[in-house]
Amino acid sequence: MAAPEIEHLIALLAKLPGLGPRSARRAALYLLKRRESVMTPLARLLEDTAAAVATCSVCGTLDSTDPCAICADPRRDRTQICVVEDVADLWALDRAGTYKGLFHVLGGVLSALEGVGPEDLNIARLVARAGAGGVREVILALSATVDGQTTAHYIGERLAGKDIAVTRLAHGVPVGGELDYLDDGTLSAALKARRPV
Amino acid sequence: MAAPEIEHLIALLAKLPGLGPRSARRAALYLLKRRESVMTPLARLLEDTAAAVATCSVCGTLDSTDPCAICADPRRDRTQICVVEDVADLWALDRAGTYKGLFHVLGGVLSALEGVGPEDLNIARLVARAGAGGVREVILALSATVDGQTTAHYIGERLAGKDIAVTRLAHGVPVGGELDYLDDGTLSAALKARRPV
Numbered sequence: 001m002a003a004p005e006i007e008h009l010i011a012l013l014a015k016l017p018g019l020g021p022r023s024a025r026r027a028a029l030y031l032l033k034r035r036e037s038v039m040t041p042l043a044r045l046l047e048d049t050a051a052a053v054a055t056c057s058v059c060g061t062l063d064s065t066d067p068c069a070i071c072a073d074p075r076r077d078r079t080q081i082c083v084v085e086d087v088a089d090l091w092a093l094d095r096a097g098t099y100k101g102l103f104h105v106l107g108g109v110l111s112a113l114e115g116v117g118p119e120d121l122n123i124a125r126l127v128a129r130a131g132a133g134g135v136r137e138v139i140l141a142l143s144a145t146v147d148g149q150t151t152a153h154y155i156g157e158r159l160a161g162k163d164i165a166v167t168r169l170a171h172g173v174p175v176g177g178e179l180d181y182l183d184d185g186t187l188s189a190a191l192k193a194r195r196p197v
Numbered sequence: 198m199a200a201p202e203i204e205h206l207i208a209l210l211a212k213l214p215g216l217g218p219r220s221a222r223r224a225a226l227y228l229l230k231r232r233e234s235v236m237t238p239l240a241r242l243l244e245d246t247a248a249a250v251a252t253c254s255v256c257g258t259l260d261s262t263d264p265c266a267i268c269a270d271p272r273r274d275r276t277q278i279c280v281v282e283d284v285a286d287l288w289a290l291d292r293a294g295t296y297k298g299l300f301h302v303l304g305g306v307l308s309a310l311e312g313v314g315p316e317d318l319n320i321a322r323l324v325a326r327a328g329a330g331g332v333r334e335v336i337l338a339l340s341a342t343v344d345g346q347t348t349a350h351y352i353g354e355r356l357a358g359k360d361i362a363v364t365r366l367a368h369g370v371p372v373g374g375e376l377d378y379l380d381d382g383t384l385s386a387a388l389k390a391r392r393p394v
Contacts, residue, residue, distance in 0.1 A: 002259075002260070002288055003249075003250065003260050003261040003262070003266065004261075005242070005245065005246040005249055005250065005261055006246065006250065006259070006260075006261070008242060008246075009242055009243070009246050012235070012238070012239050012242060013239075015235065016216075016224040016227060016228070017220065017223045017224055017227050018215070018216055018220030018223055018224055019213075019215055019216065019220075019224070023214065023215030024215075025285065025288065026214045026215055026285065027213040027214055027215055027216070029259075029283075029284055029285050030213060030214050031213070031243070031247075032246070032247075032250055032259050032284075033259075033284075035247040035250065036247075038209070038212065039243055039246075039247040040243070040244065040247045041209070042209050042210075042243055043240045043241075043243035043244035043247065044240075044244075045202070045205060045206055045209060046206070046228070046236055046237075046239055046240035046243065047237065047240035047241075047244075048202065049202040049203065049205075049206050049229070049236070050228075050229075050232040050233075050236040050237045050240065052200075052202055053200065053202065053203065053229055053232065062199075062203070062226075062229050062230075063199065063200045063203075064200040064201075064202055064203070065200070069200065086226075087226055087229075087230075088222065088223065088226050091199055091222065
């Protein structure tokens with residue numbers, strides 16, 4: 001057995017997604033061998049970031065300013081709101097670099113099985129934002145799962161009659177994907193939504 | 198782009214073995230969502246452990262006491278020293294629970310290719326420990342690679358003429374392993390070292 005502090009550190013690291021008990025042990029050893037150069041700076045950074053970061057009161061993302069950098073950015077197109085399930089999805093869409101509008105993070109999707117209702121999600125604020133004027137389109141970038149689609153449908157209903165276009169992401173063949181490996185549902189959707197070349 | 202602190206945190210986490218850029222992003226988000234319950238305690242623990250842990254001046258392992266808990270344990274068999282390449286190997290052998298002697302961490306193996314010579318490893322201190330009297334066996338628990346075996350051979354030579362038994366781990370079929378998946382070298386070694394049932 002290693003020292004109790006080390007065992008405790010391994011146990012905490014093992015809780016991170018992507019690290020199991022064995023890789024947590026390797027990560028802990030990596031840190032312990034670089035106490036000055038990596039471990040202490042990481043500790044400081046974790047502490048500082050935990051103190052600095054907060055949930056954006058407008059869109060619900062995590063950032064070191066409130067409102068977040070995206071909500072505060074005057075160059076962003078304020079007529080579009082892209083609704084995502086989680087901060088990770090916002091980051092992914094933002095990295096893609098095509099979308100220049102605003103975002104709204106729901107914090108999950110409706111799920112009868114897990115007991116997640118509309119009041120558990122950041123939906124009321126989305127409806128308020130959409131109703132405040134100036135918004136012309138709400139893009140529902142939610143997972144193509146049953147729960148994701150249920151949530152999209154629910155939000156669509158809540159926004160009905162507001163003179164706002166409610167759209168969703170296109171289904172189709174992933175760029176770089178091989179047809180052979182695609183499921184039937186995606187192939188059918190891609191075929192149905194075919195476009196002139 | 199997320200806030201600079203968050204991007205910096207992701208970059209630091211991505212350096213941990215077992216975490217790539219994508220899983221570091223997931224891990225960072227996991228932490229950011231649990232700022233009070235996980236992120237701050239992890240920061241404190243990293244800071245405290247980095248301050249508490251040091252290299253054992255006797256055997257070279259990492260522990261919060263010097264000499265380490267194993268070197269200081271009076272119940273350990275002081276006639277045996279098990280030589281390992283790295284702290285991770287010491288932990289693995291200690292977890293296995295069979296071995297009750299002392300350890301010695303080399304901090305690597307000899308490698309002509311990577312320019313690692315005997316003076317770069319914790320070998321001089323091993324020879325001193327072995328020569329200090331009371332030690333009857335040195336077990337070389339080194340990797341079964343060319344570099345590991347070269348190192349074992351070198352240490353064997355350095356300890357020759359000291360009336361100390363120098364042994365190595367057995368080669369053979371891993372417990373629970375299927376013959377079909379084993380390489381020829383292991384199978385030959387296991388066959389050569391066969392034992393009466």
